[in-house]
Amino acid sequence: MVNKFYTSFDIERLKDSALDSYRTPFQVDRDRIIHSSEFRRLQGKTQVFLPGEYDYYRTRLTHSIEVSQIGRSICNFLKKREKEIFADDYFVDPDLVEFACLSHDLGNPPFGHPGEFKINELMEPYGGYEGNAQTLRLIAETFYKMDDSRRGMNPTRASIDSLLKYKAFHSQFDPTPKHHFIYDSQKEFIDFVFGGRELPAELNDPEKINNFKSIECQIMDWADDTAYSINDLADGMSCGFINGDKVEYWAHKNENSFSENQKKYLEELISWFRKGSYKRKFSAQVGEFIAACSLEKRETFLDDATNRYKYKMNISPKVKEKVKLYKRISVELVFKTAQLHQIEFKGNGILEKIFNVLIKNYITNKNSPEGKVRLLPDFTDRLLRSTKEDQLKARIICDYISGMTDSYALRIYKRLFDPDYSSIADLL
Numbered sequence: 426m427v428n429k430f431y432t433s434f435d436i437e438r439l440k441d442s443a444l445d446s447y448r449t450p451f452q453v454d455r456d457r458i459i460h461s462s463e464f465r466r467l468q469g470k471t472q473v474f475l476p477g478e479y480d481y482y483r484t485r486l487t488h489s490i491e492v493s494q495i496g497r498s499i500c501n502f503l504k505k506r507e508k509e510i511f512a513d514d515y516f517v518d519p520d521l522v523e524f525a526c527l528s529h530d531l532g533n534p535p536f537g538h539p540g541e542f543k544i545n546e547l548m549e550p551y552g553g554y555e556g557n558a559q560t561l562r563l564i565a566e567t568f569y570k571m572d573d574s575r576r577g578m579n580p581t582r583a584s585i586d587s588l589l590k591y592k593a594f595h596s597q598f599d600p601t602p603k604h605h606f607i608y609d610s611q612k613e614f615i616d617f618v619f620g621g622r623e624l625p626a627e628l629n630d631p632e633k634i635n636n637f638k639s640i641e642c643q644i645m646d647w648a649d650d651t652a653y654s655i656n657d658l659a660d661g662m663s664c665g666f667i668n669g670d671k672v673e674y675w676a677h678k679n680e681n682s683f684s685e686n687q688k689k690y691l692e693e694l695i696s697w698f699r700k701g702s703y704k705r706k707f708s709a710q711v712g713e714f715i716a717a718c719s720l721e722k723r724e725t726f727l728d729d730a731t732n733r734y735k736y737k738m739n740i741s742p743k744v745k746e747k748v749k750l751y752k753r754i755s756v757e758l759v760f761k762t763a764q765l766h767q768i769e770f771k772g773n774g775i776l777e778k779i780f781n782v783l784i785k786n787y788i789t790n791k792n793s794p795e796g797k798v799r800l801l802p803d804f805t806d807r808l809l810r811s812t813k814e815d816q817l818k819a820r821i822i823c824d825y826i827s828g829m830t831d832s833y834a835l836r837i838y839k840r841l842f843d844p845d846y847s848s849i850a851d852l853l
Contacts, residue, residue, distance in 0.1 A: 430515045434620060434730040435583040439565065442579055451521040454584040458527050461578075463563055464489075467530060469830025471537040471772075483660055485530045488652060493526035495648040498715050503644075503738075507720050510736070517640055525587035525645040532559025534827035535834040536772030542603060543773040544827060547780045551819035553595045558607040559827055560588055565614050567824060583733060586618045587641035593631035605635060610820075625726050637725075639733040644718075647740060651714040654751040659707045661759040669698030671758060686743055687750045710747075717744035775838045776826065782841060783822045788815050800841070801825060 436450040445453050458464050467486035483491070500519040504511045511517075533556040534540045541556050548554040565585065568578035592615055595606045607615070628634045638646065661667040676683070676691045683691065697703040717740050725734040759765065786800050787809045799806050805825055812818050829837070839846035 426514050428514060428516060428518060430511075430517065430732050431583065432731055435733065436581050438579050438581050439577065439585075439614075439617060440579050449518075449520060450581050451518050451524060451584065454578070454580050455520050455524040455527065457568070457578045458524060458531075458564075461568060463531050463568070463828065464527065466828065466830050469832055470530075470533060470535055471540075471831055483656055485533060488656070489527050489530055491656065492529065492645070492648045492652045493523045495651050495711060495715065496522040496526040496644055499644045499648060499718055502715050503718060503720060506718075510720060510722075517644065521583055521587055522641050522644050522648075524584055525641055526648055528560060528564065528588055529590075529645055529649060530556065530560070531563050532556045532561070532827065534559075534776070535829045535831045536769070536776065539769040540772055540776055543776050544780070544823065545603060547777060548819065548823055549601060551816045551823075552608055552610065553601070553606065554823055554827065555591070555595075555604055555606050555608075557588070557590050557605075558595075558611065559824075561585070561607060561611055561614060562824070564588070565611075582618060582620075583639070583641065583731075585614060586639045586733065587645060589615075589618065589642060590635075590638065590646055592618075592634045592637065597631045606631075608820075619727065620730055622726060637734075640720075640736050640738065641733065643738040647714075647718065647738065650748055651711060654748045654755075655707055655710050655714070657755045657759070658751050659704065661755055662703060662707075666759045666762060667754065669695050672698065672754065675754070675758060683750070684746055686746045690747050690750055714744055714748070717741035772831070772834075775834055778842060779834065779838060780822065780826055783826075784819065787822065788818050 438450075444450070448456070464486075467489055468484050470485040497519040500517050500522050504516045534544050534554075536543075541554070545554040563577075564580050565577040589607075591605045591607055593606050594609050594612065595602065596609050598606060624634070628637055658667065672691065673695050676688075676695070680688075694703070697706045719739050719741075720736045721739060722735060723737050727734045783800060786798055801809065805821065809818055809821055812821065826834070
């Protein structure tokens with residue numbers, strides 16, 4: 426049965442491509458993500474705690490899988506709840522939402538969000554760096570790239586749009602943004618997403634255009650919020666950063682800063698610790714967060730071409746309060762601890778030294794004998810030496826660094842700067 430929610434506008438690809446005989450366009454895009462090396466690398470990238478430190482901590486890969494399950498469940502829930510909107514032949518495609526959820530962290534660098542902020546700082550002279558913008562770059566420009574005739578994974582319009590949590594360009598912000606932007610060079614993809622339509626005047630504001638999201642992107646965004654607000658907190662509990670006594674002391678110290686609902690949630694949380702049931706109770710929260718979703722209709726300038734913007738997803742205010750509380754507990758009892766700050770400090774130092782030596786070798790000292798040293802793999806080295814513009818060279822260096830796993834970044838750092846790391850065995 427054809428899903429009439431989607432139109433020919435939605436399934437158009439960046440370049441013409443033959444239709445698959447047994448998969449929908451969105452299943453093709455989803456499958457291409459799963460089989461990519463960039464997706465596999467997420468198993469070695471930090472979510473909160475460094476991969477490998479303990480075997481039960483979430484990595485970017487396990488987080489993305491959890492987000493995809495939540496995203497599909499939200500689609501199923503909304504189809505059943507919103508019977509006046511959806512039907513058997515008119516519904517949000519779970520495969521498209523799964524694509525968005527599996528892909529949403531592909532562009533994130535080693536060492537988590539602190540690593541993202543550090544690379545943005547280093548890339549500021551060259552147009553900045555943002556995880557969501559880098560994800561767009563991967564799927565539209567660098568996935569499966571063999572030569573100039575093959576550029577990116579050739580996604581559909583709806584697939585690209587499902588990932589765009591932000592649509593404001595880096596240059597639209599003043600002062601320079603720390604996050605929530607896409608690269609100025611990505612304008613062609615925004616033009617493609619909107620079918621070449623001119624934006625209404627009110628959407629020229631960076632904040633408003635960033636809040637203008639397709640329904641699939643809204644679902645992915647809430648699935649992400651659900652996963653990390655609950656699961657980052659659960660990981661903090663499992664490793665001992667958070668326990669009943671700490672939460673109780675923290676709640677007492679900050680008692681005047683909580684809403685009445687948040688005070689009840691804190692009492693509930695502390696009681697789970699006392700009874701030893703917090704893991705089971707936290708797992709049950711996922712269903713509550715999914716059931717907090719509802720839709721309302723709206724009118725947009727794209728409604729003649731697609732149904733993907735006709736609906737705004739609303740979240741129960743009480744559940745929003747709970748998410749805000751859970752995030753605050755994670756930030757103040759886990760992310761601000763000396764242990765994590767030490768790891769962040771080390772990771773940032775590693776990224777900065779690698780970035781600076783590559784910029785020096787391939788850009789600032791490129792014509793000196795020092796600049797002829799081959800510090801990167803053959804393909805990347807040739808690509809950099811054949812590229813004329815310094816800004817594009819810096820972006821290619823950024824691609825290489827942001828694509829590293831945590832352990833690979835540490836290994837490259839040792840090769841470049843550790844005098845004891847020199848045996849042939851170490852280099853293999």
